[in-house]
Amino acid sequence: MMIVFCFLLAPIFSYVRLKANSVIAAAILRGSLNATTGLAIMVVKGKGDLFVGVTGAAGFIVLVIINLSIFIFERFINKV
Structure with missing residues (x-):
């Protein structure tokens, strides 16, 4: 679980x-x-x-949503 958590947290x-x-x-x-x-x-x-917790399924879902949001924002919205 911790490996997945760190993998999802690294882009943030x-x-x-x-x-x-x-x-x-x-x-x-x-x-x-x-x-x-x-x-x-x-x-x-x-x-x-x-x-339960940040390293549980709920935390993983939130981290995936945040990572996708950052990707979409940087790729399509924040074109400089």
């Missing part, structure tokens, strides 16, 4: 790093992700690790 970190032209923005994003990852596990009851 790359996009933030390129747009900010600094690694500081990507580091802040990583720190905020680390700080909030445990919240879903503490708050949500029920399903196992496969479905």
